[in-house]
Amino acid sequence: METIIQSVFSGILMGCIYALIALGLSLIFGVMNVVNFAHGNFVMLSMYFTFWAGSLYKIDAIFSPIITFPLLFLFGILVYHGLIKQTLQEHYTIQIAVTVGLMTFLGAITQLVWQARPRALAYSIVQGTIRFGSYTIALSRLISAIISLIIIMIISYFLAKTWPGMAIRATSDDSNAASLMGINFQRTYALAFALGSGLTAIAGGLLMTFQQVDPTMGLRFGLLSFCILALAGLGSITGLVISGLIVGISESLAMTFWDPRARTLVIYLIFILVLWFKPRGIFGRK
Amino acid sequence: MNPMLHVNEISSGYGKITILRDINFQVKENEVVAIIGSNGAGKTTLLKTISNLIPATTGKILFQGKDIVKFPPHMITQLGIAHIPEGGKLFANMTVYENLLMGTYNHRKNFQKSVLEEIYQIFPVLKKREKQLAKTLSGGEKQMLSIGRGLASQPKFIMLDEPSQGIAPKLVDDIYNKLSILKEKGLTILLIEQNINYALHLAERAYVLENGKIVMDGSSEELLNSEHIKKHYLGL
Numbered sequence: 001m002e003t004i005i006q007s008v009f010s011g012i013l014m015g016c017i018y019a020l021i022a023l024g025l026s027l028i029f030g031v032m033n034v035v036n037f038a039h040g041n042f043v044m045l046s047m048y049f050t051f052w053a054g055s056l057y058k059i060d061a062i063f064s065p066i067i068t069f070p071l072l073f074l075f076g077i078l079v080y081h082g083l084i085k086q087t088l089q090e091h092y093t094i095q096i097a098v099t100v101g102l103m104t105f106l107g108a109i110t111q112l113v114w115q116a117r118p119r120a121l122a123y124s125i126v127q128g129t130i131r132f133g134s135y136t137i138a139l140s141r142l143i144s145a146i147i148s149l150i151i152i153m154i155i156s157y158f159l160a161k162t163w164p165g166m167a168i169r170a171t172s173d174d175s176n177a178a179s180l181m182g183i184n185f186q187r188t189y190a191l192a193f194a195l196g197s198g199l200t201a202i203a204g205g206l207l208m209t210f211q212q213v214d215p216t217m218g219l220r221f222g223l224l225s226f227c228i229l230a231l232a233g234l235g236s237i238t239g240l241v242i243s244g245l246i247v248g249i250s251e252s253l254a255m256t257f258w259d260p261r262a263r264t265l266v267i268y269l270i271f272i273l274v275l276w277f278k279p280r281g282i283f284g285r286k
Numbered sequence: 287m288n289p290m291l292h293v294n295e296i297s298s299g300y301g302k303i304t305i306l307r308d309i310n311f312q313v314k315e316n317e318v319v320a321i322i323g324s325n326g327a328g329k330t331t332l333l334k335t336i337s338n339l340i341p342a343t344t345g346k347i348l349f350q351g352k353d354i355v356k357f358p359p360h361m362i363t364q365l366g367i368a369h370i371p372e373g374g375k376l377f378a379n380m381t382v383y384e385n386l387l388m389g390t391y392n393h394r395k396n397f398q399k400s401v402l403e404e405i406y407q408i409f410p411v412l413k414k415r416e417k418q419l420a421k422t423l424s425g426g427e428k429q430m431l432s433i434g435r436g437l438a439s440q441p442k443f444i445m446l447d448e449p450s451q452g453i454a455p456k457l458v459d460d461i462y463n464k465l466s467i468l469k470e471k472g473l474t475i476l477l478i479e480q481n482i483n484y485a486l487h488l489a490e491r492a493y494v495l496e497n498g499k500i501v502m503d504g505s506s507e508e509l510l511n512s513e514h515i516k517k518h519y520l521g522l
Contacts, residue, residue, distance in 0.1 A: 163394050182361075
């Protein structure tokens with residue numbers, strides 16, 4: 001029993017970070033109907049940037065988003081204007097080809113620059129564990145989960161109450177109608193892409209406080225976020241968080257009770273089951 | 287006096303398919319002008335061309351003397367043109383209030399709540415539905431919200447695309463009563479409609495669009511009495 005609770009709890013903590021990653025993908029997909037297959041590699045890239053910031057400039061992973069967020073935000077704008085914009089009028093297979101191409105490209109770059117071996121930061125100011133009775137939790141994981149939830153709430157507020165946030169929602173409902181309101185939807189698309197990309201920088205920094213990075217991670221985070229998005233559907237941030245938790249907990253239980261190597265398999269399974277039975281997601285709108 | 291809108295030799299279409307050919311017409315300030323025609327005549331394409339949702343292949347569109355044919359859609363609304371699209375085109379997953387708020391987007395730097403109050407006065411039902419998602423409204427309410435959202439931009443000129451479409455006949459009266467309120471307020475209106483009786487009773491003048499060309503024009507009275515209209519459109 002104790003192992004189950006411990007495992008579920010660590011799954012919940014990971015699930016919050018997964019939800020943050022998936023939120024970025026969801027923003028991009030929701031607004032411009034483009035599935036960014038490179039999204040997981042954005043997370044991986046952010047982790048490597050965090051590694052650099054930590055190992056070369058002694059910047060703690062938890063603070064690295066101060067640098068990596070603007071970097072990835074800018075990168076998102078460049079990718080949007082350089083690659084995505086031209087494909088919006090095209091068949092969706094072209095968009096898939098372009099983002100898969102970007103994924104492969106980023107994967108190759110990371111192998112070249114940081115090599116295939118895992119990289120990790122030796123030290124973060126958030127260290128140690130806290131104890132709840134007989135359970136122990138790594139402080140870095142707890143703080144990462146809390147920060148993820150706070151960022152998700154900030155984005156939620158941004159979308160609900162601010163002009164650029166509402167412009168993103170309006171554009172996602174009907175881009176032509178949005179432009180009739182005076183919204184420059186190209187700019188809204190770029191903003192959504194940049195924000196989706198920027199969120200991976202925060203997630204990357206948080207992840208580096210307690211784990212290492214290697215070049216296979218991009219694919220895993222990509223898969224994770226597709227799975228969460230498929231589970232959540234579009235339009236509900238609460239649904240996205242719950243889906244993140246479901247994936248995090250399933251993964252953690254599989255690792256504890258089955259085999260640590262089964263973590264990806266379980267995510268595939270959830271993905272397939274969702275696409276099979278609930279192709280529009282559990283929480284999404286019709 | 288210069289017309290408010292002067293469409294000059296406009297052609298447009300989708301890809302290689304030409305839909306509109308050499309369209310010419312004018313709307314003067316404070317005038318209500320209708321463009322009538324049957325389904326597929328190119329009416330919606332015409333409004334979309336003015337808003338540049340579909341680019342014109344040739345011709346000029348002068349709004350208050352300025353050629354706007356190359357302006358992107360979001361800049362055209364900033365000049366004071368409100369395009370109320372066919373079928374409402376609401377932001378379905380936003381509330382009624384948020385839809386109206388998006389209408390004020392051009393004036394977001396000095397947003398005034400009084401603008402929305404004025405719209406609620408014309409369409410009290412919107413006030414009642416304020417917090418509902420737009421997709422939960424009835425057909426008539428959706429149309430009113432779409433008109434309200436257009437008015438929220440405080441336009442000088444509004445273009446309405448088939449406000450009677452998809453609405454129960456009883457409610458069409460309602461919508462047209464609201465439109466005559468707007469007319470009395472002195473708004474300049476371009477109305478696109480296949481419901482010719484309604485259109486010609488609201489508008490002062492009208493143009494008849496058939497197969498992408500304007501084939502007739504005149505005062506509403508003239509058109510209502512013309513044999514062509516009676517035979518082809520009113521079934522008399």
